[in-house]
Amino acid sequence: MALNIPAEVGMPLAEVDTPCLLVDLDAIEHNIERMARVAAEHGVRLRAHAKSHKSPDIAARQIAAGAVGVCCQKVSEAETMVRGGVRDVLISNEVVNPRMLARLAALAATARVIVCVDDADNIAALEAAAAHCGTTVEVLVEIDVGAGRCGVAPGAPACALARAIAAAPHLRFSGLQAYHGPAQHVRAFGDREALIERAIAATRDTVAQLAAQGLDCDIVGGAGSGTYRLEAASGVYNELQCGSYVFMDADYQRIVMADGRPTDDFRNSLFLYTTVMSKTKADKAICDAGLKSHSVDSGLPVVFGRDDIEYIGASDEHGELGDPHDRLVLGDRLMLIPGHCDPTVNLHDWLVGIRGDRVETLWPVAARGMSL
Amino acid sequence: MALNIPAEVGMPLAEVDTPCLLVDLDAIEHNIERMARVAAEHGVRLRAHAKSHKSPDIAARQIAAGAVGVCCQKVSEAETMVRGGVRDVLISNEVVNPRMLARLAALAATARVIVCVDDADNIAALEAAAAHCGTTVEVLVEIDVGAGRCGVAPGAPACALARAIAAAPHLRFSGLQAYHGPAQHVRAFGDREALIERAIAATRDTVAQLAAQGLDCDIVGGAGSGTYRLEAASGVYNELQCGSYVFMDADYQRIVMADGRPTDDFRNSLFLYTTVMSKTKADKAICDAGLKSHSVDSGLPVVFGRDDIEYIGASDEHGELGDPHDRLVLGDRLMLIPGHCDPTVNLHDWLVGIRGDRVETLWPVAARGMSL
Structure with missing residues (x-):
């Protein structure tokens, strides 16, 4: 190198x-401060997504400005963040490969580690890895709120997985992952709003069903740089996972905000x-x-x-x-x-x-x- | 890492x-052997392009099979190949940044280093860098044989640059770079052939004009994995610069050869x-x-x-x-x-x-x- x-x-x-x-330091400092302020104004936590910058230096600045920790997409990325000083990492993704499950479980000995699941067999594999390591891994159930990618259906299927997590001795059920990726890049504000309204409704319903079963959601996470104000104001989401806001790019410049301004x-x-x-x-x-x-x-x-x-x-x-x-x-x-x-x-x-x-x-x- | x-x-x-x-080792060995054989059959040299694999290990196998050295696109890439044991490197590209010109000139102390130019001021900057290092850098004039990217026009403009190189004490005029990139990916054989026939004609004419001025081309280089048989059979090109042939990819699979077979x-x-x-x-x-x-x-x-x-x-x-x-x-x-x-x-x-x-x-x- x-x-x-x-x-x-x-x-x-x-x-x-x-x-x-x-990286224009004046501009990134402005962005970090602004997103932290929006989260604080709405009374929600910011868990900035580190997949955008892949830099512990930037993560440290986000956390200093108020973020509770970071999101990552991969185990090796999470390890890099922990080694760089981050104490609270959510892998906002499923982990399936056996060696990566073992590394994930080991990482939980040195930091708060949270991961997503959308499959009962994967919960069993995760429990086995954590048991082997003697650690406790926190787990979110990922629900598909309209993105059509990973995640089980909201409602009863999500509750079934949550119960399986809660019953696993080395896992802790910590809430829901409810991210709508494609909505972030929809150009017109009204179209984005309609997608996120449906995501919020599905999430609210699932949180209520879980509560009725005695399962509380410490984390209800989602939102990206294109829609975060909607989730922040929802009263349901309590953690924002925005990443691109630190940098922005030509594609994000093409989306339009509620008042017609670009890029918020x-x-x-x-x-x-x-x-x-x-x-x-x-x-x-x-x-x-x-x-x-x-x-x-x-x-x-x-x-x-x-x-x-x-x-x-x-x-x-x-x-x-x-x-x-x-x-x-x-x-x-x-x-x-x-x-x-x-x-x-x-x-x-x-x-x-x-x-x-x-x-x-x-x-x-x-x-x-x-x-x- | x-x-x-x-x-x-x-x-x-x-x-x-x-x-x-x-990397399927049986397949890559087949590819390396096959390209080496085609070059030998046509009596031309193979200077495999390392930008495809970026691996000194693969370069060593290409050279063991008969390649005279490698092409690179960047100074830092060339340094990596030299450090990995390659003794003969052509940067088939222009180098403009002052610190990279200095590194290029320094690299010429430990390996045969060849670079391309398409600008008189760039020749002067290259001569200054080589003089400062006390090294000799070999230089090809890049001619635009139809790609419309880098390179001066064939004929007189190329000859003028060749004379400037020949007159520079720390540079050596070594020939022509005459690569047609876009032609590699043209699907129909006849269309590719027409493009390369024009490239061959322009190159042949420029080589003749240079010879008339007493400037011999040690290297007349070009060709990629989509067209190499045409340049190999041209009687003008003497070095093939194919890279992708070691791996192939989905895009190269879409091109069709003279006899209708895919991917040669x-x-x-x-x-x-x-x-x-x-x-x-x-x-x-x-x-x-x-x-x-x-x-x-x-x-x-x-x-x-x-x-x-x-x-x-x-x-x-x-x-x-x-x-x-x-x-x-x-x-x-x-x-x-x-x-x-x-x-x-x-x-x-x-x-x-x-x-x-x-x-x-x-x-x-x-x-x-x-x-x-």
Whole structure:
């Protein structure tokens, strides 16, 4: 990794090597503070999702601002967060592989560890792993509130799993995971609201059914950066799991809030810094940011602050820039707003923290590639 | 990285953690041998492209089979290959950033290092870097043979750059880079052939113009896994730069050869191994291979050996599998043929080499993320 460090602390931005990821520290601090304030105003907890940044340094700043801990998607990611100082981690996902169940159970000896289930056999496997380790693992039942991905149906199927967890000696039933992923990226506010209203209703009903069986939900978790105000105001959800808000990206910029504003006043803090490396045509230029530096699954990046330049195509290590006025020259630098922040960060070993035009800090993407 | 090793040597395949990349050793050995044989039959050199595998272990096998060295796209990638034992590296790309020019010049002290240019100012910067280091860097002029990306126009503009290189005391003019990237993925053979015929004609003409000026091309390089037979038979190209042939992928499977066969008899050797981690719906299942484990820029992966199962959607850490006959159960394993091999490999730290159903070796993806 030593050969891949793109900057040094104190360096002017213009000397930073490319392609690399920049984090605008003023912007990320604004975002962290703002989300913490919204959670506090609604009387709900924030459990920031670390899958977006994969950085214990950023997790520490979120927790210092009031977050109770982090979410992760993978056991190896959770281990990285615990090693980086986080004491309270929810794996907001199912864990199935036997070796990963063993590592999950072991991790519970050193931190609060919570995991999701949607299958009775998986509960039995989790109990066996925790029993083998002599630890207690907290467990949420994941309900499918409309995303159509993981999770059992709300209501009776969820209650049956909750009872199985409560009956397992090394597991603790801690509540519900009720996240609606696809709703986060629905463009129109009214459409997002309709999806989340249904999710809230299904969750409220399941919480009530559980309560009637003597099963209390310490955690009712969900919400992302596109819908969190709805869950926060629901009176049912008590933990928000937003991740992308720290960075934002070109796709999140396309969604519209209740009052018609974009992106709910979070600022773009994440940029892919790139250099024009070839300029042999009048109407276009080639930059050094391609598919190995950013993910195009949610669309191409947007060139920040340059209405005259458009990112029009990506190959492995090259980006094609439309330059209709022939303004770019070899060596020019551009900042790109990535199409999708999470998989873009997962391509990089370092986040270069800048304040104005100077490098202030370097944060390792410690959980980069931690997919086990 | 220690926490992210998905397998141990000797382990049965069924125990390997997922998601991870498998390399079928019988298949990759077949591919390496076959490409080496085609190059030998045509009397051209093979300089295998290491951007596909980013693995000095695979480079060593390609060189043992007859390759003269490797291509890389980045200085940090080239450094990784040299550190891994490769003595002859072409960076088949332009290098512009000052610190990377300095590292490139330094690398030339320990290995044969060749780089491409398409700009006179860049030649001056390269000469300054090599002079500062006291090394000699070999240089190819990149010509745009139809790809429309990097490279100067063939003919006179290329000759002017070649003369500037030849006049620089610490640079050596070594020939032409004449790669047509987009042609590799054109589905119909006739269409690919037409594109490469034009590339060959432009290259032949430029080589002749250079010769008339006393400038000989030690290297006339290009060709990829979709078109290499055409360049090999051209009588002009003398180095093939194929990379993907070691692995193949779902996109390369869609191209058709001259006789109507797919993929020119290279075998799929690269697989993304994945586990069914949620099965709460009759007609689909969720696996643990999403956008952080494979790149969807060239389409979704194909499920290997299972006509009854289709990979229909990817989110960050999940893959959605169409399972119309409700056959999958929790914990089932599948092998996916990635849509695009190069950016998929770049997401992983390890290649798990399997022979039959047993792990035979683990190769680090040493140049993973080396984008500087």
